[in-house]
Each structure stands twice: as C-alpha cells, then as structure tokens.
Amino acid sequence: MGRSTPFYVCQSCGAQSRQFFGRCPGCGSWNSLVEQSNPAADGRRRRTTPSPTADGAASRARRSEPIQTVGERPLLRLATGFPELDRVLGGGLVPGSLVLVGGDPGIGKSTLLLQSARALADVCSVLYVSAEESAQQVKLRWRRLGTEQAAEGEGVSDQAGLQLLAETDLELVLQELEALRPAVAIIDSIQALHDAELSSAPGSVSQVRDCAAALQRLAKRQDTALLLVGHVTKEGMLAGPKVLEHLVDAVLTFEGDRFASHRLLRAVKNRFGPTHELGVFEMRDRGLVEVTNPSELFLGGEGPCAGTATIVACEGTRPLLVDLQALVSTTSYASPRRTATGIGINRLHQILAVLEKHLGLPLSRFDCYLAVAGGLDVEEPAADLGVAAAVVASYRDLTLPAGTVLVGELGLGGQIRSVGQLELRLQEAARLGFTRAVVPRGSGLAPVAAALGLELLEAGGVAEALVLALGVDPASDL
Ligand SMILES: Nc1ncnc2c1ncn2[C@@H]1O[C@H](COP(=O)(O)OP(=O)(O)OP(=O)(O)O)[C@@H](O)[C@H]1O
Ligand SMILES: [Mg+2]
Numbered sequence: 001m002g003r004s005t006p007f008y009v010c011q012s013c014g015a016q017s018r019q020f021f022g023r024c025p026g027c028g029s030w031n032s033l034v035e036q037s038n039p040a041a042d043g044r045r046r047r048t049t050p051s052p053t054a055d056g057a058a059s060r061a062r063r064s065e066p067i068q069t070v071g072e073r074p075l076l077r078l079a080t081g082f083p084e085l086d087r088v089l090g091g092g093l094v095p096g097s098l099v100l101v102g103g104d105p106g107i108g109k110s111t112l113l114l115q116s117a118r119a120l121a122d123v124c125s126v127l128y129v130s131a132e133e134s135a136q137q138v139k140l141r142w143r144r145l146g147t148e149q150a151a152e153g154e155g156v157s158d159q160a161g162l163q164l165l166a167e168t169d170l171e172l173v174l175q176e177l178e179a180l181r182p183a184v185a186i187i188d189s190i191q192a193l194h195d196a197e198l199s200s201a202p203g204s205v206s207q208v209r210d211c212a213a214a215l216q217r218l219a220k221r222q223d224t225a226l227l228l229v230g231h232v233t234k235e236g237m238l239a240g241p242k243v244l245e246h247l248v249d250a251v252l253t254f255e256g257d258r259f260a261s262h263r264l265l266r267a268v269k270n271r272f273g274p275t276h277e278l279g280v281f282e283m284r285d286r287g288l289v290e291v292t293n294p295s296e297l298f299l300g301g302e303g304p305c306a307g308t309a310t311i312v313a314c315e316g317t318r319p320l321l322v323d324l325q326a327l328v329s330t331t332s333y334a335s336p337r338r339t340a341t342g343i344g345i346n347r348l349h350q351i352l353a354v355l356e357k358h359l360g361l362p363l364s365r366f367d368c369y370l371a372v373a374g375g376l377d378v379e380e381p382a383a384d385l386g387v388a389a390a391v392v393a394s395y396r397d398l399t400l401p402a403g404t405v406l407v408g409e410l411g412l413g414g415q416i417r418s419v420g421q422l423e424l425r426l427q428e429a430a431r432l433g434f435t436r437a438v439v440p441r442g443s444g445l446a447p448v449a450a451a452l453g454l455e456l457l458e459a460g461g462v463a464e465a466l467v468l469a470l471g472v473d474p475a476s477d478l
Pocket of ligand 2: 110
C-alpha cells in the first residue's frame with residue numbers, strides 16, 4: 001500500500017480496505033469505515049527486520065532453547081487492596097501484565113482503580129495517568145475515597161508512591177513511564193490517549209491499537225503492570241478493535257444495575273488465572289466496598305412466598321444463592337406475554353414448553369413474568385429447575401417449603417440433567433441455613449449432604465422433582 005494511497009479502517013473490527021464500503025466486508029457493520037491517510041505509520045515505525053546475513057541466521061538459530069532449560073521465575077503477584085479484585089485476577093496483579101478493565105460509563109471504573117492505586121502505593125510505586133479528568137478532579141476523588149479507610153482506622157500513609165499524570169499524549173505518557181519505571185501504571189482511559197503520529201481521532205481503531213501496543217512494549221520491557229480502562233459501546237461490548245482484547249493478558253468487565261448499588265467484576269479472559277470468577281462490590285458515597293457474603297444480596301429476604309424459588313448459581317468457583325420470582329396469570333392478549341429479567345427469554349420459553357408437554361399445564365394461555373432478585377444475570381442451565389419450580393408454584397399458588405433450594409438442568413425430554421460443582425453449591429446452601437436440596441439423580445452426594453445436615457432429594461424427571469420440592473403433585477386436580 002503506497003504512502004499516499006488513502007485506505008479505510010473499520011472502527012468496529014479493524015478491517016482495512018483500499019475501497020470505501022457503506023458496510024464493512026469484515027464484520028458487516030454499517031457506516032463504520034473511516035479514511036486513514038497515514039497507512040503504514042505504525043508498521044513503519046515498529047518493524048525491525050534483522051539483516052539476512054549468515055551471521056544473522058546463526059544468531060536467529062540461537063534464539064530458541066529447549067523448554068527444560070528455560071529459566072523459571074516464581075510468579076509474583078501484587079495485592080490490589082481488594083481481595084475480590086485479586087481473586088478475579090487469579091490471585092493478584094502479575095508484574096508486567098496488561099489488564100483491560102471495561103464497563104459502562106459511570107459504573108465506577110475510575111473509582112475501583114484509584115482505590116486499588118491507593119492500596120498498591122503503600123507497597124510499590126504507582127503511576128496514575130488520567131487522560132479523561134484533570135489532576136484536580138482525581139485529587140478530589142482520591143480525598144473522598146481515602147476518608148473511608150481513615151474512618152476504619154487503617155491509617156492513611158503519606159502515599160508518596162502514588163504519582164499522578166493528567167495527560168492524553170501517548171508520547172509524554174511513555175516518557176513518564178520510562179522515567180519513573182513504576183511497578184504499576186493505570187491508564188484511564190485507553191480511548192482518551194492520543195498518538196500524535198497518527199492522523200485519526202482519539203478512540204479510533206488505529207489510535208487505540210497503536211497506543212495499547214506501544215504501552216505494552218514498554219510495560220513488558222520494564223516489568224510494569226498496566227491497568228487500562230476501556231470504554232464499552234452502547235451494545236455493551238468493549239469499544240475499540242478486537243485486537244485489543246487479544247493483546248492484553250486479562251480482560252475484566254465491571255457491571256452493575258443502574259438502580260442497585262452493587263457492582264460485579266468478572267474476568268472474561270485471563271492468562272494468569274481462571275475466567276468467570278466473580279467479584280462483588282457495593283458502591284457507597286465513600287467508594288467501593290467489597291461484599292464478602294454476596295448470597296445475602298441476591299436472596300429476597302422476605303421469606304417464602306408463592307412463586308418464589310431459590311437456586312444455587314455458580315459464578316466461577318463461587319456459589320451464589322439467588323431467589324427467582326415468577327408470576328403466572330391468565331392472559332388477556334392473543335399471544336401470552338413472557339418477560340424474563342436476569343435469565344434468557346429463550347430459556348424461559350423452553351422451560352415453559354417442557355412444563356406444558358410433560359406436566360400437561362396449559363401455560364400457553366397464561367402470561368409469565370420471571371425475575372432474578374438483585375439484578376444478577378444467571379446464564380447457567382443449572383437454574384432451569386428453579387425456574388420451573390417458581391413458574392409452577394405461581395401457577396398453582398403454592399409456596400415452596402422454607403429452606404428449599406433447587407439445582408438442575410432441564411432436558412427437552414423433561415429429564416433433570418446433572419450440573420457441575422454440586423458439592424460446592426450444597427455447602428453454600430447449608431452454610432446459609434437451607435435444609436432441603438432438590439438435585440439431579442445420581443449425584444452420589446448423599447453422605448456429603450448428610451454431613452451438612454441437608455435433606456437431599458434426588459429426581460430424574462421434572463415431574464418427580466416438582467413433587468419432591470412442593471410436597472404436592474402440581475399436575476393433579478387439573
Ligand atoms: N461525590 C460523590 N459522592 C458519592 N458518590 C459519587 C461521587 N462522585 C461519584 N460518585 C459515584 O461514583 C460513580 C462514578 O464513578 P467513576 O467516575 O469511577 O465511574 P467511571 O466508570 O470511571 O465513569 P466514566 O466512564 O465516566 O469514567 C458515580 O456513578 C457515583 O455513583
Ligand atoms: Mg472514569
């Protein structure tokens with residue numbers, strides 16, 4: 001591609017083309033191609049090809065070595081001050097790693113990272129680069145967040161290890177990183193950084209990719225752990241090119257309900273630990289506070305009532321007790337209304353179809369509303385049996401006996417399928433005072449349940465499970 005040839009870059013997938021298209025040939029997005037006038041800028045600057053001499057060939061040959069002789073370094077991890085964040089990271093922040101933290105506007109990304117910076121600054125040097133807010137704004141937040149720790153008697157150190165830089169120019173940020181060589185650097189946000197060598201606007205694909213790559217090269221070289229804040233698009237995806245997610249070592253998403261104060265932190269990618277771990281926080285006026293017993297957050301608390309069932313969802317290695325509520329009422333529409341909050345609507349349709357077919361319940365004449373308490377999204381199929389129980393209980397106006405939890409996936413044939421980490425789920429249920437658990441047949445956990453003081457009710461099919469859970473046959477008297 002010649003230097004003066006214009007070319008076009010898709011702002012959603014990063015695909016390049018010489019021709020303008022209204023719709024990106026790569027990802028199919030409309031109006032996402034933007035003209036780029038400086039095509040080879042990053043390639044030109046960064047490419048270093050060794051000369052193809054005999055000497056070069058010999059030195060290239062020496063670059064690889066047998067895996068047995070590769071030196072090992074113990075994987076150090078820095079504590080971020082939030083054990084919840086450490087767990088999502090796989091045990092702490094790894095020096096030299098690159099972590100992308102994404103989330104909706106105003107969800108608390110800056111708060112989370114500034115609070116972590118406070119804690120990290122007590123043990124190592126931290127550079128906080130604020131590309132979106134002025135140094136004054138960050139200072140004000142830093143003060144507000146600090147008073148909580150002071151109030152709790154933790155004492156506030158002089159924080160000499162925390163340096164603040166309000167800058168958007170990539171070159172200046174790189175210079176500062178090189179000069180300070182901090183153990184941790186926080187970039188808030190990667191979309192607001194700007195490489196003056198590229199003509200495109202800040203936040204565009206080439207800018208984000210270029211800035212992240214330049215920061216990564218420097219961070220790996222000097223073993224600085226980098227935390228990048230990333231914006232999300234209105235569809236909830238991380239903004240910027242997908243290559244950014246491939247480039248970094250871990251991608252964390254910070255989510256929350258606009259109407260609730262709790263915030264959930266998940267790892268969607270992690271090269272240094274498991275994914276799908278969940279960290280739970282609560283946003284208070286003095287900053288984020290960890291929720292150490294999240295099950296209490298997602299249990300309704302109003303006690304057993306008609307149409308409510310409790311399930312044990314598992315987020316990573318963390319079991320969570322969650323209340324499901326269903327409302328089934330005669331429809332006044334030609335086609336009944338079905339809404340689901342916190343559970344996929346297709347999953348609800350499938351469970352309703354199974355109940356109609358295998359229990360003979362005429363649910364197609366009823367509206368059905370389903371909600372997960374506390375604004376949690378429950379994606380795993382282990383919630384199926386709980387959904388079925390809540391729906392049937394609401395339909396028959398029944399209350400499940402107090403202290404009952406349900407765990408099991410519902411097959412289309414009405415069978416209850418086994419689920420993973422059942423022992424962990426039973427332990428959490430017992431810990432929170434639950435006494436009965438309806439689970440798939442063949443779990444082999446009867447001795448465990450007995451030791452936990454749980455009555456284990458195993459069922460092979462949905463009808464059997466609901467009889468065991470409700471104590472009456474929901475399909476009778478129809
Ligand atoms: N003075 C304050 N008192 C109490 N809570 C505040 C105060 N200022 C901010 N907050 C809380 O912090 C939240 C904003 O946090 P933060 O700025 O960390 O979010 P963010 O994800 O970084 O947002 P952005 O995407 O705009 O950078 C607000 O939604 C509010 O709940
Ligand atoms: Mg912010």
